[in-house]
Amino acid sequence: MTAILTFFTTLACIVTLLPFSRHPHWAIRGMDFPRLQFAIFIAVLLIANFVFLNKQSQFTWVVISITALCLAWQLWWILPYTRLWPHEVKETKESSPDKQISIMTANVLTPNRKVDKLIQLVQIHKPDVLVTLESDQWWEDQLKVVEVDMPHSIKCPLDNLYGMHVFSRLPLSNQEIAYLVEKEVPSIHTTLTLDSGDKVRMHFMHPAPPSPTENPQSAERDAELIIVAKSVAKSNQPIIVTGDLNDVAWSATTRLFRKISGLLDPRVGRGMLNTFHADFPFLRWPLDHLFHSQHFTLNSIKRLPPIGSDHFALLTKLTLSPTVGADQTGLESNTSDHNWAKEITENQSISVNDVPQVDNSK
Structure with a gap:
C-alpha cells in the first residue's frame, strides 16, 4: 500500500508542477484544464495517506505534507470560481x-x-x-x-x-x-x-x-x-x-x-x-x-x-x-x-x- 500511495503522490506532484512551466506544448498547458478533477483526486489521496500509511514514520509525514501542498495549490486556482470567493463584479441593483x-x-x-x-x-x-x-x-x-x-x-x-x-x-x-x-x-x-x-x-x-x-x-x-x-x-x-x-x-x-x-x-x-x-x-x-x-x-x-x-x-x-x-x-x-x-x-x-x-x- 505504501508503494501505491507513494506512486500516486508522485503523480499528483507531476500534474501540479507541470503548469509551472510556461512552455506552450499542449501536454503542459493541458494540465491547467482539469484542476478541479485533480483537486478531488488529491483530496482523496490525502485522506488515503492519513488512513493507510504508518503515521509513526517520518516518511509518511513527508508524503502527507507534499500531498497537502499539492491540494492547496490546486485549490488556489479554482477557489475564485466558487461561492467561497468575493464577487469581482457587482450585482445590478437598479436596472434601466x-x-x-x-x-x-x-x-x-x-x-x-x-x-x-x-x-x-x-x-x-x-x-x-x-x-x-x-x-x-x-x-x-x-x-x-x-x-x-x-x-x-x-x-x-x-x-x-x-x-x-x-x-x-x-x-x-x-x-x-x-x-x-x-x-x-x-x-x-x-x-x-x-x-x-x-x-x-x-x-x-x-x-x-x-x-x-x-x-x-x-x-x-x-x-x-x-x-x-x-x-x-x-x-x-x-x-x-x-x-x-x-x-x-x-x-x-x-x-x-x-x-x-x-x-x-x-x-x-x-x-x-x-x-x-x-x-x-x-x-x-x-x-x-x-x-x-x-x-x-x-x-x-x-x-x-x-x-x-x-x-x-x-x-x-x-x-x-x-x-x-x-x-x-x-x-x-x-x-x-x-x-x-x-x-x-x-x-x-x-x-x-x-x-x-x-x-x-x-
Whole structure:
C-alpha cells in the first residue's frame, strides 16, 4: 500500500508542477484544464495517506505534507470560481432596460443537427445578442428564423470548425471579421449601440486549442488572447469580449489576458459555470467566457440546457452602470506579466495594430 500511495503522490506532484512551466506544448498547458478533477483526486489521496500509511514514520509525514501542498495549490486556482470567493463584479441593483444587454454564447458543434434546441432557447430567453461558434453554412441557413427579431448580423460560415455568426437585436456598426493569428481562424469585432444610445465595443473570439490533433502548442491561442487584451486595454469605451477561448477560466494565460486587458470576470465568486464537455459530467471545465470592462454590473449569468453540442450555451445579462461599477477591480498586472505578454505576441509576429479599431470613444 505504501508503494501505491507513494506512486500516486508522485503523480499528483507531476500534474501540479507541470503548469509551472510556461512552455506552450499542449501536454503542459493541458494540465491547467482539469484542476478541479485533480483537486478531488488529491483530496482523496490525502485522506488515503492519513488512513493507510504508518503515521509513526517520518516518511509518511513527508508524503502527507507534499500531498497537502499539492491540494492547496490546486485549490488556489479554482477557489475564485466558487461561492467561497468575493464577487469581482457587482450585482445590478437598479436596472434601466435601455442600458441592459443580454448575450447568449453558444458553441453549436458543426455536425450537430439539433438546431431546434438552440432556437428554442433563443425564443425563451430572448437575448439581445446571439453568437454561435463552429457554425457553418447549414447552421446559417437554419438560423435565419432568429433574424426576424435579431435583424443585425455578421456572418462567417466556415466548415473547418471555426465558423462564427453574430445575430443582434441591437444595431451593429464598424463590423469587421479578422484573422489575427491563423488564416483560417476568424474573430469578429464590432460596435453595438444600446437602446440608450451608448456604444459598446464587442469582440467575439474562438482561437484554436492546443491539442495533438490541432495546434501542438498553445502559442497561437495565447497570442490571439493577448493581442486583443492589449487592444482593449487602450480603450475607455465599454467593452465585452466573449466566445469559446479554448482555455479555462483559471489558467495562467486567461489570468494574463485579464491582467493585461483590465477586464472583469463575472463568474468570480459565483461558480465555475463549466460549459464543456456537455456529455461527460465528470470531465467539465469552463471554456466559454464573457469578460467585460468595469462599466458594467451583472444582472445574471447562467449555463443553459444542452443543445446537442459538446458545449452548453452561456447566457449573460449586464447593465451599463459606469458610476456604480467605477470601483470594480480585477487582477492587477506587473512587469513580469507585461514581459510575458510581449514575448507571446512577438513570437507570433503580431501587434496590437492588427486588431480592428472599433473604438468610438476617441
